[in-house]
Amino acid sequence: xxxxxxxxxxxxxxxxxxxxxxxxxxxxxxxxxxxxxxxxxxxxxxxxxxxxxxxxxxxxxxxxxxxxxxxxxxxxxxxxxxxxxxxxxxxxxxxxxxxxxxxxxxxxxxxxxxxxx
Numbered sequence: 001x002x003x004x005x006x007x008x009x010x011x012x013x014x015x016x017x018x019x020x021x022x023x024x025x026x027x028x029x030x031x032x033x034x035x036x037x038x039x040x041x042x043x044x045x046x047x048x049x050x051x052x053x054x055x056x057x058x059x060x061x062x063x064x065x066x067x068x069x070x071x072x073x074x075x076x077x078x079x080x081x082x083x084x085x086x087x088x089x090x091x092x093x094x095x096x097x098x099x100x101x102x103x104x105x106x107x108x109x110x111x112x113x114x115x116x117x
Contacts, residue, residue: 007088019047026072026086029117033073033084042075042082049074049083053103069104081112092116 010027012019014034021027030047037045054067073084091097105114 023086023088025088029084029086030073033075037075042077044074044076046074048072051083051104051108053100053107067100067103069100082115083108083112084115084117086117 007023010021010024012021012027012030012034019027019030021030033042033045036042048070051069051071052066053069056066057064071083072086075082075084085101087097101114
């Protein structure tokens, strides 16, 4: 199944874990981070961490689902939490993505470093 932006999915198998990435660029970044984790230069590497932006809401009898931001990677480097998102130039300009990033940073930005690669 092709992604909505025409990227080909990429897979990595590490031990018994299979990781599916939305693009080759994202998979290549995982390869780099995985090697850094093995060399103990970064710690607590997490793939596709979720961050809650808003809980489920009820209004006038209608239930609105929660809103989450899913980054590509989260890890610790030199005691600091880093959240990374691998994006193409096209996706980086999408209004929905820009709004979610601003929302995410307003809630979590003071506690971490955010990188767009």
